[in-house]
Amino acid sequence: MRNLLKIALLLAFVMSNAQQKGGTTAHLLFQLGYVNLNGNYFKAGPEIYLVQTNSNLIDLSATVNMAYFKNKFIAVPELGIGYQFNSKKLSPYNEYIHATFYSARVNVSPWNLTPEAGISILGLMEASVGYSFEFSKHKYTTFNGIRFGLIIHIPMIAVFSSPGLN
Numbered sequence: 001m002r003n004l005l006k007i008a009l010l011l012a013f014v015m016s017n018a019q020q021k022g023g024t025t026a027h028l029l030f031q032l033g034y035v036n037l038n039g040n041y042f043k044a045g046p047e048i049y050l051v052q053t054n055s056n057l058i059d060l061s062a063t064v065n066m067a068y069f070k071n072k073f074i075a076v077p078e079l080g081i082g083y084q085f086n087s088k089k090l091s092p093y094n095e096y097i098h099a100t101f102y103s104a105r106v107n108v109s110p111w112n113l114t115p116e117a118g119i120s121i122l123g124l125m126e127a128s129v130g131y132s133f134e135f136s137k138h139k140y141t142t143f144n145g146i147r148f149g150l151i152i153h154i155p156m157i158a159v160f161s162s163p164g165l166n
Contacts, residue, residue, distance in 0.1 A: 025050070026049070027120050029153045032062075032151070032154065036148055037146075038141060041065040041067045042066045044061060044064060046063075056086050065078060069140040069141045074138075080108075081105065081119070084101035101129065103116075105130075107130075111136045112135065124152065126149075126150070126151045126152075127148075130148075133144070
């Protein structure tokens with residue numbers, strides 16, 4: 001419980017500093033998805049997009065990967081930080097495409113660290129691949145190996161009725 005409070009305070013600090021820098025807007029989202037890492041996981045949790053003035057995104061997430069292994073339900077908490085590069089800024093051939101992003105992300109759980117790279121369409125659908133490095137043993141599964149996932153990012157703007165978290 002104490003760790004969750006630290007995470008919430010860290011996210012609040014990051015969001016407050018981002019708002020002070022000017023030009024950065026925060027958006028709350030909820031992500032749902034599928035992850036494969038030595039088994040099939042359902043992924044869910046909140047995330048925050050910090051939209052920069054250059055249309056790139058900083059992505060902060062706190063999710064849970066859920067699965068059944070050896071007839072046991074496993075919930076793997078995971079923190080992630082990522083950066084999504086707007087493709088228009090990187091390629092001269094994407095002159096009219098404003099909504100494709102190339103992403104780089106690092107996810108960490110109590111058992112593993114996973115750097116990933118991927119592509120996102122409209123910032124709403126993302127496909128990624130990475131390699132997981134296990135640094136602690138789990139009782140029911142292993143976390144070493146190639147990881148890939150398909151994620152849907154659901155904007156919570158309808159809940160708050162206006163852009164941003166002001």
